[in-house]
Amino acid sequence: MNAMPPMEAKTTNPAVLAFVEEAKALFKPENVRWCNGTKWEYQELLKSLVDGGTAQWLNPAKRPNSVLVRSDPADVARVEDQTFICSVSKDDAGPTNNWADPAEMKATLTQLYDGAMAGRTMYVVPYSMGPIGSPIAGIGVMVTDSAYAVANMHIMTRVGDKVLAALGNSSDFVRGRHTVGAPLSTPAMADVPWPCNKTKYISHFPETREIWSYGSGYGGNALLGKKCHALRIASVKARDEGWLAEHMLILKLTNPEGNVKYVAAAFPSACGKTNLAMLMPTIPGWKAETIGDDICWMKFGSDGRLYAINPETGFFGVAPGTSNDSNLNAMKTLHANIIYSNVALTDDGDVWWEGMGEPPAHAVDWMRRSWTPASGRPASHPNARFTAPAAQCPVIAKEWEDPAGVPIDAILFGGRRATVVPLVTEALSWRHGTFLGSIMASEKTAAAAGQIGELRRDPMAMLPFCGYHMGDYFQHWINVGETGGSKMPKIFYVNWFRKSPEGKFLWPGYAENSRVLKWIFERCDGTADAVDTPIGKLPAQGALDLNGLSISADALSELMRVDGDGWKAELPLIREHLATFGAKLPAALSEELTALEQRLG
Ligand code: GTP
Ligand code: SPV
Ligand code: MN
Secondary structure (H helix, E strand, O other): OOOOOOEOOOOOOHHHHHHHHHHHHHHOOOEEEEOOOOHHHHHHHHHHHHHOOOEEEOOOOOOOOOEEEOOOOOOOOEOHHHEEEOOOOHHHOOOOOEEOOHHHHHHHHHHHHOOOOOOOEEEEEEEEEOOOOOOOOEEEEEEEOOHHHHHHHHHHOEEOHHHHHHHOOOOOOEEEEEEOOOOOOOOOOOOOOOOOOOOOEEEEEHHHOEEEEEOOOOHHHHOOHHHHHHHHHHHHHHHHHOOEEEOOEEEEEEOOOOOEEEEEEEOOOOOOHHHHHOOOOOOOOOEEEEEEOOOEEEEEOOOOOEEEEOOOOEEEEEOOOOOOOOOHHHHHHOOOOOEEEOOEEEOOOOEEOOOOOOOOOOEEOOOOOEEOHHHOOOOOOOOOEEEEEHHHOOOEOOOOOOOOOEEOOEEEEEOOOOOOOOOEEEOOOHHHHHHHHHOOEEEOOOOEOOOOOOEEEOHHHOOOOOOOOHHHHHHHHHHHHHHHHHHOOEEEEEOOOOEOOOOOEOOOOHHHHHHHHHHHHHHHHOOOOEEEEOOEEEEOOOOOOOOOOOOOHHHHHHHOOOOHHHHHHHHHHHHHHHHOOHHHOOHHHHHHHHHHHHHHO
């Protein structure tokens, strides 16, 4: 274990040095390694993971330079129950977050942290969320004893000396502490392939911009740049500074005339962001390119428009369901240099997962058990993931790393709704769009521990990721809209997941979602027709391009139906949901609810 040699700090920044010294004194690692972010370092990390039994090389003829990692079966997803927002005032965490007193949480974690890295290396990972030097980007320094987390951070963020150079002597960085909570207390103690702890805490201190994570090695719990920094901490910073940090993909659309629009879309975890971000339009002449697939930071440019960056450099995507049919661009991205987590291993040293295609006759499942299609259980975990460099995506847009960001024309909200919500609705205004985002609901997926399929409200797909009171977050959306005025993006509500009474998806989805994107594009230009309905604007008869698509008239009319009774039945639930935000619910949203009620009659 811990094969990597220590490295010297490439900074004299006193705040960084003090943070690392303090962490070292607390965690008591065997040694400390400052990560420099080089390719060589990445290879060393993979080698140490393989040598330590955490990872195994895949067949280089099939998946060059790629590894498979199988986690502890109890450490496979985000743990929302153990995720805390430790603001000074409980009220600032709001009704949708777990809150703990910051001093008490730090006391609890300090005890758990004491000596937690014994026998292990503490990696110091300076990282940038966003292109280095971009006015929209932000820097963090993370310490961790997980080489798996560091290797993933290498793919997902910009890591190393260049980040320290950009930070200079500034103390404006997010401080992240992470340990798997499995000290090797005596030299004789054997390590396990996936060290973790039954006790888990994913704690955030928004006022001091700190993250303290304990006990889990899983993505969203351990790659602190991602959900912890880029969403929970950043959402607070964004509120303070007047910008937006959102759980959104960013997509570049080009029409046959060569005109470009940029679209951001917020769907809850495992609800189609990666798929939409890489879609291949089925309508002739249209082009879609990827900027980002999970997180979007937007700031106002000097022209008053919202400019977005993807703060990440990789995709930590859901493997099951990804295939040449559903997402060819993702499959092409996955050819080499990938970390696969909790997928199945085929007998020829390749990976397989449910929904990839023909199952192998035999494989080793994600729990290292022999598996055949007759086993009667999935070979990969439903939240199995790939970590892939964004630059490998065949349709990555040339401007994906532009420090200035891209101007956003439209924002989409969406989720898994079997009923009530039509295929696409255009909001009547920014305020109405904010209302639609605030009442978003979706069936739960395997991305978080808990009951799958249960319908829950997930406003703006940020329920697990908003670092402060969601009532204040809604108000922030209203405020940002007032700042941007007529230059704000148009807002749309989409639903690819409406089902027939027999439980079949009515809309083909995936590549065919380009038809909806075309309508959205043309609505932004004012060239496509819409009809007013009580819930918003829907495509007028014939406005949605269905050329070449075989879909039954019945399915289509159901997809476009405004289910007045369904909406009316939902009004009390919406009212109850909004009431949970108490006095912090913006008056604008109560007014929108009343207006909806009146329009429904
Ligand atoms: P996170 O990485 O967890 O934030 O998720 P994500 O939003 O990027 O999810 P992703 O794109 O990986 O989608 C996950 C699941 O949604 C997979 O099972 C897909 O097959 C399914 N999915 C994506 N797009 C569509 C669609 O248009 N229609 C249907 N029916 N399913 C879809
Ligand atoms: C999600 O759950 O929304 C993800 C995966 O994108 S994780 O980074 O693990 O949170
Ligand atoms: Mn996500």
